[in-house]
Amino acid sequence: MKxxxxxxxxxxxxxxxSFAAPAxxxxxxxxALSDGAAVRLDPSDSxxxxxxxxxxxxxxxxxxxxxxxxxxxxxxxxxxxxxxxVLASEVEVVGAASGGGNxxxxxxxxxxxxxxxxxxxxxxxxxxxxxxxxxxxxxxAIATTxxxxxxxDEEAYADSASHQSAVDRHSSARTVRNAVTLAxxxxxxxxxxxxxxxxxxxxxxxxxxxxxADPALEVQYEEAAARxxxxxxxxxxxxxxxxGSYVTVKWLPWLxxxxxxxYDTEWEYLSxxxxxxxxxxxxxxxxxxxxxxxxxxxxxxxLGSRKMAEIEAISRVVESPAPRGAPAARxxxxxxxxRVVGRTEIGLAWSR
Numbered sequence: 001m002k003x004x005x006x007x008x009x010x011x012x013x014x015x016x017x018s019f020a021a022p023a024x025x026x027x028x029x030x031x032a033l034s035d036g037a038a039v040r041l042d043p044s045d046s047x048x049x050x051x052x053x054x055x056x057x058x059x060x061x062x063x064x065x066x067x068x069x070x071x072x073x074x075x076x077x078x079x080x081x082x083x084x085x086v087l088a089s090e091v092e093v094v095g096a097a098s099g100g101g102n103x104x105x106x107x108x109x110x111x112x113x114x115x116x117x118x119x120x121x122x123x124x125x126x127x128x129x130x131x132x133x134x135x136x137x138x139x140x141a142i143a144t145t146x147x148x149x150x151x152x153d154e155e156a157y158a159d160s161a162s163h164q165s166a167v168d169r170h171s172s173a174r175t176v177r178n179a180v181t182l183a184x185x186x187x188x189x190x191x192x193x194x195x196x197x198x199x200x201x202x203x204x205x206x207x208x209x210x211x212x213a214d215p216a217l218e219v220q221y222e223e224a225a226a227r228x229x230x231x232x233x234x235x236x237x238x239x240x241x242x243x244g245s246y247v248t249v250k251w252l253p254w255l256x257x258x259x260x261x262x263y264d265t266e267w268e269y270l271s272x273x274x275x276x277x278x279x280x281x282x283x284x285x286x287x288x289x290x291x292x293x294x295x296x297x298x299x300x301x302x303l304g305s306r307k308m309a310e311i312e313a314i315s316r317v318v319e320s321p322a323p324r325g326a327p328a329a330r331x332x333x334x335x336x337x338x339r340v341v342g343r344t345e346i347g348l349a350w351s352r
Contacts (some may be wrong), residue, residue, distance in 0.1 A: 127194025231300025
């Protein structure tokens with residue numbers, strides 16, 4: 001009887017170990033190859049260091065983010081573990097499931113939060129572009145029908161056949177206008193939805209990982225420079241549109257206010273009056289659109305330039321040497337990183 005029970009127990013243990021082995025074998029860790037391997041808060045060289053590894057020290061491996069491995073750092077008793085990033089060149093992946101190489105996501109693996117953030121950012125950007133294109137399509141279609149194809153009074157034409165031909169052209173133009181306007185409104189709605197949803201996802205992820213909202217200074221500087229350049233171009237184009245339209249209407253005699261004594265027949269005079277009315281309508285459109293574009297560009301130009309100046313000032317402070325009169329025995333601040341209510345706090349602790 002004892003022999004029977006022993007065989008049953010051995011069989012149960014064998015089955016349990018067989019099923020548990022893959023779970024233990026799938027555990028992966030990273031091992032430090034040299035002394036002082038830096039674990040950073042974010043996958044960036046400018047991110048603060050939250051831990052330094054001794055040679056041979058191991059941490060649990062979570063995933064990859066570019067040239068960095070994502071690792072888990074055990075927290076203090078009662079606190080959550082920290083998530084850090086260490087360069088792949090400073091560690092090696094150990095564990096039976098590593099297969100002698102670096103782990104990577106394959107198949108339908110869920111992307112990490114940084115990839116999700118970049119996707120939401122791209123979605124917001126493309127949504128804004130579609131919103132602008134849709135609005136521009138609808139506005140241009142309406143303005144073109146109003147300015148180019150609008151039919152005047154019957155007296156402004158040589159005969160009734162000419163007037164009817166103008167009315168038919170205007171009717172066809174309105175049909176095309178309605179189709180283009182509908183397409184523009186659909187594109188505008190699609191873009192607005194993508195912009196709102198992308199922005200909402202970004203705000204959610206920034207709340208979960210505040211470091212996402214503050215990229216490296218180099219990235220911020222490039223974005224500010226691009227915004228300043230784009231603002232300058234928009235300002236010049238808008239000012240050129242508004243000023244060029246005003247000057248053209250003001251100086252071109254053929255588009256000036258017609259006078260009756262300059263025309264031989266009544267219908268020629270009325271045709272010139274109709275042409276002047278359409279010119280004034282087009283002039284108002286060009287000045288309005290150009291003014292909006294110029295104001296938008298000026299705002300981007302100023303804000304981008306100011307952001308660049310702020311980053312340049314920060315870089316000067318960081319790179320400036322320490323004051324000569326500072327006492328040698330003074331102890332500098334210590335960087336601390338801790339988790340409070342699900343958020344990561346970073347700060348400096350000054351010793352007294």
